[in-house]
Amino acid sequence: MTTVLLTGFEPFGGDRANPSGDAIREVAATWSGPEELVVEVLPVTFAGAAGRLRELIGIHRPDVVLATGLAGGRAAVGVERIAVNLVDARIPDNEGDQPIDEPSIVGAPPAAFATVPVKAIAARIRDAGIPAEVSHTAGTFVCNHVFFTALDAVPEGAVAGFVHVPWATGQAPAAEPDRPGSPELPLADIVEALRIAVRTTLDGAANPASETVTGDLPGGTLH
């Protein structure tokens, strides 16, 4: 049985909501298989999140690990291409920890590439009419830490990736005189984008040559 581990995050930074957690619950509620889908909402803590992810990978031995989180301020779903071995927290996590300039995993290489087909995922999400892009930084907070951990912990032969999502409609913090409001996407679009990300990864795993179809699309940035 093919198993997919899909994670999201709880709210953090004083926010009331986190669309990644809401969306993965909805993906699970509407999942019709045939693969087994395991979902879990992770804590936004450096101490807890990566350890829990390793535990889940050990229990379920997934073929695909897709972690997701909120990137408030982004307008498009971001399929992350690179995890860096760096923690530099601009704000405290949900336990008040704020590690600065530490490795995500001591002794590991400086960075790792996602092993899910990032360009194919972004292209298929866009084909569904939902804004999506390949992103080249997942930041240096808990999301990047979990992404880097997923790539380190994933079982031999399995793949891992990370998808950042914008705010869901009605959830972004209100605009202030010195700060514009953040872009939002309907939660249903975020749910659909994550479903497409999982399905595209499963299709890619079943047919590795399929990535070449979108592998030569430009997906980089000039700066």
Ligand code: PCA
């Ligand atoms: N976003 C944060 C952590 C949890 C989340 O949903 C991040 O991008 O690091």
